Every structure is written in structure tokens, then in C-alpha cells.
Amino acid sequence: MKAIAWLPSWLQVAPVALILVLFFGLPMLVVVAVSFFDYGQGRLYPTFIFDNYLEIFSSSVTVRLYLSSLKFALIVWAVTLLIGFNIAYFLVFHVRTLLWQIGLFLLCTVPFWTSNIIRMISWIPFLGRNGIFNQTFMGLGVVSQPMEFLLFSDFAVIVAYVHLFTLFMVVPIFNSMARIDRSLIEAAYDAGAGSWGILTEIILPLSKTGIALGSIFVITLVMGDFFVVKVMSGGQSASVASALSNEISAIQYPPAAANAMILVAIVTLMVSGILRLVDVRKELTG
Amino acid sequence: MKHATAGPRPWTFYVFASFFALFVLFLYGPMTVIYILSFQGPTGGLTFPMTGFSLRWFHALVTAERVGDIGGAFNRSIVLAVIVALLTVVLSVAAGLGFRRRFPGSGVVFYLAIASLIMPGLFVGLGIAVGFQLLGLDIDWYTSALGAQLTWTLPYGLLIMFAVLGRFNRAYEEAATDLGATSWQRLREVVLPILLPGIIGVALFGFTLSYDEFPRTVLTAGTRNTLPLEIWAMTTNVTSPALFAVGTVTTIVSFIAIGIALISIAVIQRRRTRGSGEPI
Amino acid sequence: MPSGTRNGEIRIVDVTKRFGDLTAVRDLSLTIPDRSYCCLLGPSGCGKTTILRMIAGHETPTTGEIRIGGEAVVGLTPVQRGTAMMFQSYALFPHRSVLDNVAFSLKLRGASKAERHRQARELLAKVRMERFADRLPAQLSGGQQQRVALARALITNPRVLLLDEPLSALDEYLRLRMRGELRRVQKDLGITFIHVTHTQLEAIAVADLVVVMAQGRIEQAASAREIFTTPRSAYVARFMGGQNVLSGTVESVIDGHAIVADEHGASFSTVVDGPNPLKGSRLVGSIRRDRVSVSKAQGCATASGKVNALVGEVHAIEYQGSYVKVTIQRPTGEEFVANVIDDDFFRDPLDIGDSVLARWSARDVLILEGAPDAGAASMDEAGGMLV
Numbered sequence: 001m002k003a004i005a006w007l008p009s010w011l012q013v014a015p016v017a018l019i020l021v022l023f024f025g026l027p028m029l030v031v032v033a034v035s036f037f038d039y040g041q042g043r044l045y046p047t048f049i050f051d052n053y054l055e056i057f058s059s060s061v062t063v064r065l066y067l068s069s070l071k072f073a074l075i076v077w078a079v080t081l082l083i084g085f086n087i088a089y090f091l092v093f094h095v096r097t098l099l100w101q102i103g104l105f106l107l108c109t110v111p112f113w114t115s116n117i118i119r120m121i122s123w124i125p126f127l128g129r130n131g132i133f134n135q136t137f138m139g140l141g142v143v144s145q146p147m148e149f150l151l152f153s154d155f156a157v158i159v160a161y162v163h164l165f166t167l168f169m170v171v172p173i174f175n176s177m178a179r180i181d182r183s184l185i186e187a188a189y190d191a192g193a194g195s196w197g198i199l200t201e202i203i204l205p206l207s208k209t210g211i212a213l214g215s216i217f218v219i220t221l222v223m224g225d226f227f228v229v230k231v232m233s234g235g236q237s238a239s240v241a242s243a244l245s246n247e248i249s250a251i252q253y254p255p256a257a258a259n260a261m262i263l264v265a266i267v268t269l270m271v272s273g274i275l276r277l278v279d280v281r282k283e284l285t286g
Numbered sequence: 287m288k289h290a291t292a293g294p295r296p297w298t299f300y301v302f303a304s305f306f307a308l309f310v311l312f313l314y315g316p317m318t319v320i321y322i323l324s325f326q327g328p329t330g331g332l333t334f335p336m337t338g339f340s341l342r343w344f345h346a347l348v349t350a351e352r353v354g355d356i357g358g359a360f361n362r363s364i365v366l367a368v369i370v371a372l373l374t375v376v377l378s379v380a381a382g383l384g385f386r387r388r389f390p391g392s393g394v395v396f397y398l399a400i401a402s403l404i405m406p407g408l409f410v411g412l413g414i415a416v417g418f419q420l421l422g423l424d425i426d427w428y429t430s431a432l433g434a435q436l437t438w439t440l441p442y443g444l445l446i447m448f449a450v451l452g453r454f455n456r457a458y459e460e461a462a463t464d465l466g467a468t469s470w471q472r473l474r475e476v477v478l479p480i481l482l483p484g485i486i487g488v489a490l491f492g493f494t495l496s497y498d499e500f501p502r503t504v505l506t507a508g509t510r511n512t513l514p515l516e517i518w519a520m521t522t523n524v525t526s527p528a529l530f531a532v533g534t535v536t537t538i539v540s541f542i543a544i545g546i547a548l549i550s551i552a553v554i555q556r557r558r559t560r561g562s563g564e565p566i
Numbered sequence: 567m568p569s570g571t572r573n574g575e576i577r578i579v580d581v582t583k584r585f586g587d588l589t590a591v592r593d594l595s596l597t598i599p600d601r602s603y604c605c606l607l608g609p610s611g612c613g614k615t616t617i618l619r620m621i622a623g624h625e626t627p628t629t630g631e632i633r634i635g636g637e638a639v640v641g642l643t644p645v646q647r648g649t650a651m652m653f654q655s656y657a658l659f660p661h662r663s664v665l666d667n668v669a670f671s672l673k674l675r676g677a678s679k680a681e682r683h684r685q686a687r688e689l690l691a692k693v694r695m696e697r698f699a700d701r702l703p704a705q706l707s708g709g710q711q712q713r714v715a716l717a718r719a720l721i722t723n724p725r726v727l728l729l730d731e732p733l734s735a736l737d738e739y740l741r742l743r744m745r746g747e748l749r750r751v752q753k754d755l756g757i758t759f760i761h762v763t764h765t766q767l768e769a770i771a772v773a774d775l776v777v778v779m780a781q782g783r784i785e786q787a788a789s790a791r792e793i794f795t796t797p798r799s800a801y802v803a804r805f806m807g808g809q810n811v812l813s814g815t816v817e818s819v820i821d822g823h824a825i826v827a828d829e830h831g832a833s834f835s836t837v838v839d840g841p842n843p844l845k846g847s848r849l850v851g852s853i854r855r856d857r858v859s860v861s862k863a864q865g866c867a868t869a870s871g872k873v874n875a876l877v878g879e880v881h882a883i884e885y886q887g888s889y890v891k892v893t894i895q896r897p898t899g900e901e902f903v904a905n906v907i908d909d910d911f912f913r914d915p916l917d918i919g920d921s922v923l924a925r926w927s928a929r930d931v932l933i934l935e936g937a938p939d940a941g942a943a944s945m946d947e948a949g950g951m952l953v
Contacts, residue, residue: 019440091335111314224406
């Protein structure tokens with residue numbers, strides 16, 4: 001009797017479940033399996049060896065790559081958090097009419113729906129040696145020589161990341177803040193709290209889930225990115241993912257797979273760490 | 287801190303507002319530069335100054351002059367995006383409805399979807415590509431790439447449906463049953479029409495996420511590229527403002543899709559919440 | 567729709583409803599006569615809404631039977647049962663006009679547009695909403711939405727109309743007006759109405775049959791007058807308000823009167839009906855608040871020796887227009903309330919803190935069943951306290 005009650009739900013969810021299993025679950029298992037394969041001359045040999053992992057762990061390049069990726073992740077996280085929090089705060093607490101709120105929110109989100117690659121590339125005319133920044137600053141006499149560090153550098157990578165991913169901070173934090181009951185803030189004000197007190201005692205704690213969600217998005221996006229870092233650093237900087245994509249291009253699937261597994265493990269650790277601090281399940285299921 | 291709904295604004299407002307304005311500039315500035323530069327004169331380069339104002343680079347796209355198969359890629363991207371949008375809507379709405387009840391395995395599917403959302407697209411693409419290879423299948427844009435893109439759009443669709451259904455008052459369904467509706471009539475006459483704005487949102491996500499998708503598609507599209515893949519190839523091969531022209535065109539398409547969706551939602555919402563009645 | 571029979575009598579037989587570990591309704595039996603206006607009254611969680619939904623067909627009893635007009639209806643759809651429901655939130659379809667909302671059930675049955683619009687307009691005219699036929703629900707006020715919801719339910723020609731807290735979303739003024747309308751509509755149509763509410767005044771104002779419920783069971787089902795003047799248990803007495811509840815042990819039986827004294831010095835007597843109660847047995851009695859007279863006590867610290875009297879200190883005075891509610895606090899901390907007619911009060915007004923003597927006649931003492939403290943806790947949440 002009970003099974004029949006669930007049957008409609010199963011049927012309704014089955015297609016999504018099927019696609020996720022076929023095109024996500026199984027492929028991930030394939031990656032796990034491949035990480036133990038042997039390879040050579042562009043061919044795969046299905047076996048079970050640890051060589052790929054051993055090579056990664058014994059290489060000093062690995063540590064360098066991870067440090068580089070983590071560096072980017074941390075800096076981008078901090079910057080996007082700062083910007084995202086302030087933008088969300090402005091939209092929720094300083095904008096008065098709902099119409100303006102929605103309008104400005106849309107204004108921020110629309111770029112998200114256009115091509116990432118184009119948005120990334122659009123920085124090149126800005127930051128290049130003959131780019132807009134340099135031309136303006138030189139024209140204003142601020143600098144006498146074009147600033148080389150603007151493009152094809154870590155700076156450019158970070159600028160691009162921030163440009164692309166801040167939105168992923170803004171939306172969850174906006175969501176969390178919008179749910180805060182205004183009467184809580186009035187009550188605090190009534191009890192004598194100043195702006196800073198209200199921020200630290202009420203707004204910050206109640207935005208925790210939004211901040212956690214946004215952090216998870218940003219960190220996984222940066223750690224998993226392979227093209228922004230390549231293009232914007234001109235090949236000078238590397239991240240784990242970009243090294244991975246090189247291996248894939250060279251049809252060295254097993255080491256790429258092994259690298260992928262390790263990266264996933266590390267990112268999962270980071271995400272679990274965040275989830276330990278904040279429970280996001282409630283936030284997601286509305 | 288006063289958050290009055292009327293009266294003079296505190297000085298902090300102006301600070302935040304300026305910050306916001308700067309942020310918007312930051313978001314839109316570079317893209318605007320690209321749009322302007324795509325009208326670069328025939329002899330111009332990849333940056334300012336503009337040597338003239340011409341449509342030469344747009345022309346170049348159409349005549350496929352040293353810019354690869356832009357036309358074909360464009361078509362494929364649009365078709366794929368429409369298919370993905372349709373599939374995402376149908377599957378997400380169904381699954382969203384199914385999730386309203388607790389059923390065994392609901393947790394598994396939920397976490398599977400979240401994992402699919404967070405997993406870097408490159409790895410998913412790798413798994414699919416190698417998997418197809420091991421099975422002896424060819425990867426192609428309308429098979430493996432379609433599947434790969436769905437793993438990206440379906441979780442978003444699900445989350446949107448969760449949010450929309452969470453706010454849905456089940457009394458509407460009970461009222462429909464009370465008045466004699468069968469399950470099918472209930473769905474068609476009451477549930478889906480009321481959820482329409484959310485469904486349009488899912489369609490929008492499905493379309494734009496597919497249209498712009500890169501990491502998952504790069505390994506699973508096969509020999510015939512989608513537009514983002516063509517653009518990626520262009521970043522290394524093409525050193526002319528034709529690249530910017532592509533950017534402008536593709537952004538216009540995105541804006542059209544967004545515009546249609548948002549206007550439809552706005553129209554529907556306005557009709558349903560317009561004004562207030564006279565008192566009895 | 568049931569052919570021929572338009573009998574809207576409802577028989578609930580030994581119905582129990584469990585939701586997992588929670589039992590919302592226990593072994594409940596009730597008969598609601600055809601064409602009557604019945605109110606299910608009780609605090610939140612008492613099971614009244616569950617009963618309503620089971621009659622409507624939106625819930626199924628765990629055990630037990632429900633019969634409408636003699637037919638067993640468990641397992642039938644609402645339309646098959648001939649019932650229609652008016653929801654607490656009205657649940658008007660936001661994407662349809664008022665006219666289309668009302669015509670909805672006809673559309674489901676395949677009626678032509680012209681025909682169903684005609685019928686819908688007729689019904690809207692009956693609830694005086696025909697002017698708003700082309701509006702959307704969001705453009706209507708609460709009271710207007712309610713009338714549309716009523717029309718939408720009535721178009722199915724039900725033999726029983728079920729109303730789930732129909733007035734709770736309205737403001738006070740509208741509530742009073744609308745309840746009169748509901749009564750009028752019920753009499754006009756001649757069908758059974760079942761109206762769920764937690765407001766005592768509302769229930770006794772409209773209902774032929776008031777069913778007071780607590781914790782999944784019926785405490786008392788009777789006419790409004792009976793419930794108010796002769797509550798059966800301490801719970802009903804306290805829930806309806808308007809009564810003071812006293813309890814004690816029987817001290818003696820003299821002259822057909824039993825004298826009952828509580829531990830704190832007050833005693834009451836009552837006319838004995840039937841066999842004499844045993845000495846030492848426990849009795850619970852209630853006295854109507856408006857049958858208590860209050861006077862300033864001169865120096866007597868206790869009322870010992872006096873039957874049907876007690877002393878205390880005035881704790882609160884509330885002017886209620888035609889009477890003044892005087893709350894007396896006994897030395898034990900319990901409260902005793904007297905509703906004094908305004909002229910009588912202002913002849914010699916009392917102040918807070920005054921020592922007073924409250925008296926009543928043995929004729930007005932009613933013996934109650936059950937435990938003396940039943941309902942004491944729920945008084946806080948009963949809300950909308952009566953007199």
C-alpha cells in the first residue's frame with residue numbers, strides 16, 4: 001500500500017534521476033576507474049595501478065599547482081565576499097521600493113546569462129599595454145610607462161575571476177538577507193544597538209547560510225577553472241585544472257583522471273568544512 | 287540604523303549607492319567596450335583607438351573569412367539550447383512535483399543533483415568522453431554534449447522548482463479537487479498556469495546555460511563545435527576584431543532570450559497582482 | 567452528484583484519524599441533522615478541521631464510517647459526495663477572473679462557455695458580486711474574495727457546505743456582518759452548513775448545533791443555548807466563558823440540597839436531582855457570571871458559615887458597555903468573575919483592592935461532569951474570550 005503512494009513521485013523524478021546517473025554518476029565512476037589505468041602512445045590500457053597517483057604525490061609541481069590554485073581561490077573568495085556582501089546589503093536594506101530592488105538585482109544578474117568567455121575576453125582591451133587603462137593613465141600623466149602587470153598576470157586572472165563570479169556571492173547572500181525579519185532589526189534598534197551592532201549581531205549571523213553557499217560556489221568555480229587562468233595569465237600562471245586540461249589535450253587520460261580525483265577530494269574537504277560551520281540544506285529546499 | 291521607508295536617506299546610502307554604481311560599471315564596462323570595438327574600422331586593431339566605424343567585422347562572420355565555421359556553430363548552439371531548454375523544463379517540473387512528497391531515494395537524487403552542480407564541468411566532460419570512447423560510441427553535439435549540458439541545467443531547474451513550489455499554496459489544488467478536477471485537470475488548469483512564471487524562469491536558465499556552456503561541452507561536442515567552442519578556438523587563432531563582433535552578436539541573442547522571458551514573467555505577474563478592489 | 571436524494575444529514579460513526587504517531591480524532595461519533603447549521607468549535611489542535619476535511623473527502627478516516635444522506639461516502643470524491651468546501655484562505659485561482667473562478671467546476675464538466683458563464687453570473691448576483699465578474703482575485707478585498715469563494719462552492723449544488731474558519735481572515739467589523747450573511751444564505755438554500763471556528767461568540771450566534779471539541783473528542787454537542795447555560799463539563803464551562811467553576815467535597819445533604827465545600831472556605835449548594843450524592847464525594851459546579859452579585863465586604867475575612875458565597879479582593883475591573891466585568895481574586899490566588907449590570911455597578915462603584923463578598927443563589931448552581939480542572943490550561947489559548 002505504501003509503495004503505491006510513492007509510485008507517482010518515483011515516476012516523476014525518474015527521468016531526472018536517470019539522466020543524472022547516466023551523464024554524471026557513471027561518468028564520474030569512469031573517471032575514477034581511468035585514474036587507475038595505464039596509458040601509452042595515445043592508448044588506454046584498462047588495469048589497476050597506482051602509478052598515476054604516485055607520480056602526482058611525488059612531484060613537486062603538484063604542490064606548486066595546488067598552492068597556486070589555493071592562492072587564487074582564497075583571494076577571489078575574499079574579494080567576492082566583500083563586494084558581494086556590500087552589494088546584497090545595499091539592495092536589501094537601502095533600496096526602498098520592490099520595483100527598484102528587482103530592477104537593480106536584474107541589472108546585476110543579467111551579465112551572468114551571457115557568455116563567460118566573451119566577458120573574460122572583454123578585459124583584454126582594457127588591461128593590455130595599449131589598453132584603455134594604460135592609455136587613460138598615461139594620458140593623465142599618472143604613469144609614464146604602460147603598466148605591464150595589468151594583463152597576462154595574476155592580477156588579470158583575479159580581476160577576471162571577480163568579474164565572473166561575484167554574482168555567485170551576491171545572489172545567495174541577497175536571498176538570506178531578504179528573509180531577515182525587519183522587526184528584528186527594529187527591535188535591536190529599539191534596544192539601543194547602533195549600526196555596527198545590528199550588523200554584527202543580527203545581519204551577519206542571519207546571512208550565514210547565504211555566505212556559506214556563495215563561498216561554496218566561488219571556491220569550487222575557481223578551483224575547477226582551467227580557461228580563465230590560462231588566457232588571462234598568458235600561460236604564465238597555472239592551476240591544477242589548467243594542468244589537467246593540458247594532460248587531456250595530450251590524451252593522457254589516466255594522470256588527468258587521477259589529478260581530477262585528488263582535486264575533487266580536496267575541494268570536497270573544503271566544502272565539507274564550510275558545511276560543518278553552516279547548514280545549508282534548509283536554504284536550498286526553500 | 288534607521289531603515290525608514292520614507293524621509294531623507296542616511297549618508298551611508300550614498301556610499302553604498304556609489305559602490306553599487308561602480309560595481310555595475312565594472313560588470314558592464316568591459317562588455318560595452320567590446321560592443322563598441324566590434325564596429326572597429328577596417329584597418330583597426332584589437333584595442334582603441336577606433337580607426338573608423340564599420341560593419342566589416344560582422345561581415346567577416348557571415349562570409350566565414352578566416353573565422354572558422356561561425357554560422358554552423360551558431361545554428362548548432364541555438365538548436366541545442368532550445369532542446370536543452372525544453373528538456374530541462376519538462377524534466378525539472380516533473381521532478382519538482384515528485385519531490386513534494388518524501389520518497390525513498392529522494393535524498394540520493396537531491397545530493398546527486400547538487401554534486402552535479404558543483405562538480406567542475408571539465409571532469410564531467412572527461413568522464414562522458416572517455417565513457418563514450420570505451421563503449422565505442424562517437425561523441426557528438428546532440429548526444430554526449432546534450433547529456434553533459436543537462437547535468438548542468440537540471441540541478442538549476444530543480445532548485446528553481448523547489449523555490450517556486452515551496453511558495454505554492456496547496457489549497458489551490460484542494461479547491462480544484464473539491465470542484466471536481468481529475469489529477470490531470472488539476473495539473474493543466476491550476477498548477478501549471480499558476481507556476482508559469484517559475485517555469486519560464488527554468489526555461490530561461492536552460493536556454494542561456496546551454497547556449498553559453500563551455501567546460502562540459504569542450505570535451506563532449508565532437509568535431510562540430512558549438513558557438514562557445516568556436517569562440518574559444520578564435521581566441522587563439524583570430525587576432526582581429528571579428529572576435530568582438532562574435533561577442534556582440536552572441537550577447538544580443540542572450541539579451542533577446544532574457545528579454546522575452548523577463549517580459550513574459552512581468553506581464554503575467556502584473557495581471558495577477560494589479561491594483562486593489564474597492565471596499566465593500 | 568447523487569441522484570434524487572438531497573438529504574444532507576451527516577452521520578459520523580466511531581471515526582478515528584491518526585497522522586503517524588499523532589491521533590487527531592478519537593472514536594468520534596456525531597449526527598448532524600439535514601438542513602442544519604452546525605459549528606465545530608474548539609481551540610487549535612482539537613481535531614475540528616480534521617473532521618471537516620474528512621467529511622469533505624480531503625482526508626480519509628483511519629477507522630470508522632461517514633455517511634451523508636444515508637450513503638457511505640468514504641472513498642468518494644467531493645463531487646460524488648455532494649459536498650463543497652470553502653477554504654480558509656479562499657484559494658481563489660489567481661490566474662482566473664472572478665467569473666472563471668466561479669464557473670470552474672462547470673468548465674471541468676465540459677459545459678459550454680456561454681452556459682457556464684450564465685450560471686456563474688446568476689450565482690454572483692446572489693452574493694452581490696456581479697459587478698466584479700471580470701476582476702482578478704488579487705484586486706478584491708478579503709470580504710469580496712470570500713463571497714466569490716462561496717459562489718464558487720455553491721455552483722456545484724452541494725447538499726453540504728463545509729466552511730473552514732471562513733471569518734478568521736476578516737477584520738472584526740466584517741466578521742460580524744458576514745456571519746449574518748452566511749446564516750441567511752444557509753436558510754435560503756436549505757442545505758447543511760458545517761462551520762469550523764475557534765471563536766465562541768461566533769459559534770453561538772449562527773449555529774443550530776454547536777459541537778465543542780477538545781483533543782480529538784467531542785465535549786458537548788447541543789444547541790447554542792444549552793451549551794452556554796448548561797455546559798456539561800468543566801472544560802466546556804471554561805471554554806465558553808461566562809461561567810465560574812468551583813469544586814469541592816460533599817459535606818452534607820439537607821432538605822434536598824447538597825452542600826459542597828472546597829478546601830479554601832467557599833461552599834456552594836445545589837438542588838439534588840436523583841439519588842443523594844455520598845458524603846465526601848467530589849462535585850464540580852458552575853455558576854453563571856451574570857448571576858453573581860457583589861458587595862463590599864465589611865470586615866469579614868472569610869465567608870465561613872455562608873453557603874453560596876465567597877470573599878476576595880477586586881483584582882480587575884473591565885467596563886464592557888452594558889455590564890462591568892469584576893474579577894475577584896480569592897486568597898488562594900484563584901479568580902472568580904462577576905458580570906455586574908452597569909447601573910448596579912455605578913450606584914456604588916468598586917475599586918481595585920476592595921474586599922468584596924460574592925453571592926449567588928443555589929438555583930443557579932449547575933453540576934458538571936468530569937474533572938474539575940479540565941480546560942483550565944486551554945483557557946490561555948482559547949483566545950477571544952467570551953464574557
